[in-house]
Amino acid sequence: MKNIVILGGGFGGVQAALTLEKKLKKLRVKNDYEIILVDKEPHHTFTPLLYEAATTSKNLADYVELKSLVSFPFAELFKDKNIRVVNDVILHIDTAEGLVHLKQSKIRFEYLVVALGAETNYFNMFGLEENALPLKTFMDAIRLRDAIWRRAEEGAERLRVVIGGGGSTGVELASEIKEWTRELQEEVNKSCNIDVMIIEGSKNILPGFDGRVVRKVEKRLKKIGVAIVRDEKVDKVTQKDIILESAEKIAYDILVWAGGVKAVPLTEKMPLKKEKRGRIEIMGGLECIPESPDLKIYGKIYAVGDAACIINPKTNLPVPQVARAAITQGKIAAKNIIEDIKKQNFLSKKIKQYVYKPMNYPYIVPVGGKYAVAKIGLIVISGLLAWIFKGVVELNYFLSIMNPFKALKIWLHGLRVFIQNDRLG
Template structure:
């Protein structure tokens, strides 16, 4: 009887899982008729989420149809609503309201994450985001529509809520992006509001002064120690009572794992990620693996854990897919590891900062050289491989084995 690996999600982790499973199937000389691999997602396309803060986010999508065809990976369009781990099936909703189900022998949950929206009055009505494709495209449309409105302080001001990695990338890209839309001489303001005492709280002390200097150079104002407590059509109110006139708020504070993780009977962290076993299996559900942003996995023996990052998602995905196939083919599963950790943070035109290590983070490259690395990462490294079987399998193998 045909065995079936089902992978939910066509993001970085889902794609690498599918390619890695197909690679092992190929290596073992097993026919796709005997071991079927199916990716379930709304579209056979990878949204390049790390680029959604850039201009023209609508173009940040890579089609996967040809790649799947070249590697004998099936695709099923739909949104998975239920996981029945007892009976080994998933329930899928289609775009026209139709409902179907798929049986699996091994399941890989790679449904990613979404931006966290706290219950701040007005946030859902007036806040924008760049954490998902639709949000980033809506923000872009809104920014372009500003050009049709009369110039005012509120029109020319963008407030970024949250001073973490995403907030900094949005804020440092925004001056140039706004001037291109509103005109080079328009008196624009970009204000980053961070509730904590410092920007880039996860970055540590060594990289922070460089980032702060860059924000000053770009004239991005920072308000620290006071969060946004209310939004309306004319602006935001901060905890300290200050009001900022603005017609554009970009909320960039916090991520949460896909809600599907809540359907698995396993322990989750405060971000909703499943605390997975070393081979990325979901504890208590021997036929299910969780990966990418849905999983929290130990990266080494020093107490570090995977983060919600593309860097971790690709490698986690490659291990999960390999292990799902290995488990069905009678091969031993492999323990995930990812000893190196680097961050390359975009700081607008011609600038970025590249750090290595968890704590402390050592600054390795800055300025135009780091920007070049960032553009290589964003425009080349994280894109899917060409729709060519051997190249695709090599890419998946390297995602699992090559360290930075």
């Protein structure tokens, strides 16, 4: 039995597993290969909804209900599919011998898909990691929600929440926290006011986004009362203050860090060609290459999603780390593995090479309540229509990873909860 091992159950990893399973079962050598997905968690997290989970009233949805809306067990996603899930911690990847060393076992691979994502980058700033809350997992969202709720319960009349980083995560979270103020006043503490501030190191929030989108988002943030500090970088953080490089001091009660990500240590240590931030450099076919010609690599190794870096030949810049890119890359890596299996087993005379072609993916930025800004091709839309489009995109993703009945059930349940959470205006 030859193993096709996928490391990581995020957007790219799940799509690679599902695509492989669908295509492998059509080959007569299907029983000679096993698809194994390795992840330390037993579930796939839909990260675009974490900001919603972090700002949903405890009276509206408890921990279990919220988790069912953003985290989906692999056992359910892969039910009746020939995909084995291993819940374990990855210790080391031996690319020369073709072995993945886990905490409790080890797995040999013939094909390896590295889809380990990225982790929060604190840039070695003094006091930042110790004092800031990240927003990468469901538990991060719950910890943030509980921190705000607890302060309100304790009778705080003014709660200062600072978001480090004005990318999409920072903007989505800042605006939703500000809109949440009214619910907290009604349910917990009538006198509690939340001041929300975004600190962005670039000259504008949403660096790299279309200027029309940025202007609409900034207008919306101003309307709902979110303060923005531009062109300022954090120098260090204490338990009560953020000190900027300009020496300005900003007091805070809760600090959330959404200022960047970096490669996970596992991928940084792999002897593969990497870019300066530690992500694995790949070509169009998504196959990895050794960092030096004399290094031996066992089998074939592919990288997708945030673990990978691919340069867009049109812009000469790395492809943005977005879910849609990871999903497409996962499918392409899977297709190229299937083609190589056909080649190795003499199943086809014509072997295809699938190539990842970067594109300008549509994107949506929710900005508090039932309001969002979306860019679709050359068109920019905003307001309720963009918010509705966001819901359609979410449903489309659920349909791609689970059966239609389950997808619609989860989506409608989430819509019921979050539509109460998102005020109109």
